[in-house]
Amino acid sequence: MKIALSIPCFIEEFYPEVADSSMELMRKIGIEFDVPRGQTCCGQPLANSGYEHKAIGAYHHYVNTFGDFEQTLMISGSCSYHIKEHYDVIEQTGKVKRLRENIRDLTEYIMSEYIGKLPKVSYPHKVSLHTGCHSLRGMRFGVSSELGMPTKSFLIPLVEHIENIEIITLDRPDECCGFGGTFSVYYDEISVRMGTDKLDDAINKGVEVLVSNDMSCLMHLDGIIKKRKLPLKVRHILQVLNGDKL
């Protein structure tokens, strides 16, 4: 099967180590993949700002870059959600349909298909699992706390076999962190407050590292951590699974 790896624009620029660890992990567990050249952005920031009509070019570019692959794996639940959910506004050619049906978040893909092949790693830290809202309520990787049934983080199966890890559940485990793409810039006061509240929740519970499958949430939280010099770190879950030291 021809698999493409899609690296979100902000990861490429700001967190290349996440892309590197993801690729290293994919090789370790035996996923063969290509990284198509000329990747840009899925267009979500434009569309979420009310400029879907100006994102159409970006949509077509994304489809042209990835549409020939049987499977596209993206290092983001949020970006892959956008493609699945909102690429319905362009003509539904065979390529577009295939892309929308087969695009998956890399973390979810590994969890579903390769969980038994993950390398044995140790992570002697107090970790809180942050579930991005688009992964949770958009892609439905897990059950959200609103739905009237017991729930836990959908990332739990991935960390169950990690040695020495201590998972800490926050008071409001699936409340939004406040990123929301351009929301974080337009309404920065509310956005920063939401992030700060989440970080306070984590600090009060003795968390050392916030781990997520969505780096965009973590980018926002990391910005607050650094500004306030808080005793916390953020890591993508694939870095943890790859055995990267903190």
Next chain:
Amino acid sequence: MAIDFKQKSASFVENKDRSAWHDTALWFVRNKRDIGVMGVEYWEQLRLQASNIKTHCLSNLDKYLVEFEENALKNGAIVHWAKDGDEHNKIVGEILNKHKVTKIVKSKSMLTEECELNPYLEKNGIEVIDTDLGERIIQLRNEPPSHIVLPAIHIKKEEVSELFHEKWDTERGNNDPQYLTYQARLSLRKDFLTSDAALTGVNFAVAETGEIVVCTNEGNADMGVNITPVQIHSMGLEKLIPKRSHLGVFTRMLARSATGQAITVYTSHFKKPKPKGEMHIIIVDNGRSERLKKEGFWTSLKCIRCGACMNTCPIYRRSGGHSYGYTIPGPIGAILTPNINLEKYSDLPFASTLCGSCSDVCPVKIDIHNQLYKWRQVIGRNNVLPKTKTIAMGMAGKMLEKPGIFKFAFKMGRIALKILPDFIVYNRWNNWGKGRKMPEIKKK
């Protein structure tokens, strides 16, 4: 003037203690709701059923409205139709004039807030007393509600004590909620006894029986209706449900979603006038039938006004209801208001991270966050946004199509971040940098 959510919410959140207290109070309600909902094993099926009933009813609204009117008339009620708020207010005014009413008690009606009935009646020399505690408090403060179920949630008990002292000469500094409630009760009892008419809202109107149902915790609707000769019930035309047997689906959901209670303390059915009394039902459109025509947006009419989307919304909880500048705030308000005035409320659909919690908590499964997204597109296409935003977004759109330019732009950005001193990067135009550090550029 357009509502400036950004500025209003920023000033609300600036007062850290107050906004944290507001957030905690509403999160507490959300938690109570979760516990209530957990007790219903088939909650998700119930949501689906409620959504289906509402969808069916709204799709056949013409038929059910006629059926409701026929049955209500048979029961002896007088039915009025109001195309907008002004017409509604006039009808109320005429009923009250006919009976020479100079004072009226009101309970449970967000619709009359929407129609701005109080100022209209007061202008015409009629005294209006809101009888539900929260609404009475904000009426005394001359403020709009900040929440549809908990209208005075933004006010602390110390402030209520101060207010009552000022208005009713109660004990200064007595902040005991029981004492304060009792004082309100004493004052309201007098109002009930000296009013000649009562107006209530409507939670559900049953087409099959022509009855209306009002769900309350304080019983003021019952008190007003039973103590005064003239009763008026104002309802939006979307309040209809086809059959009485459908009612159980909604009463099980309404209170649980609103406050976590299994059911409201009172579920009052009003079907026919009292002996020698008059019962009026005013069916109000006020833009609803226009909304019903809107592809992608009409399902917002399913709303049963439980307020759960407000309690769960992380932005509402930290911004306060008044930041939305409309009677119905929060996520549901943000998808209702653009129908009323796209330009005025164009900021509201953007006041969300699209986290989807509102859609998941909604008992009638309105896809609120999707509608927020869709409203953003309507606003973007209609160029209601500031020009600077439009130009920047247009440039970004072109960039994302062309990897070469995209790389170049990121590269320039990288260089800028590296060489410019912090005071330029963190200037007042850079909202990211005010509360956060910029991400570090790690790529060569």
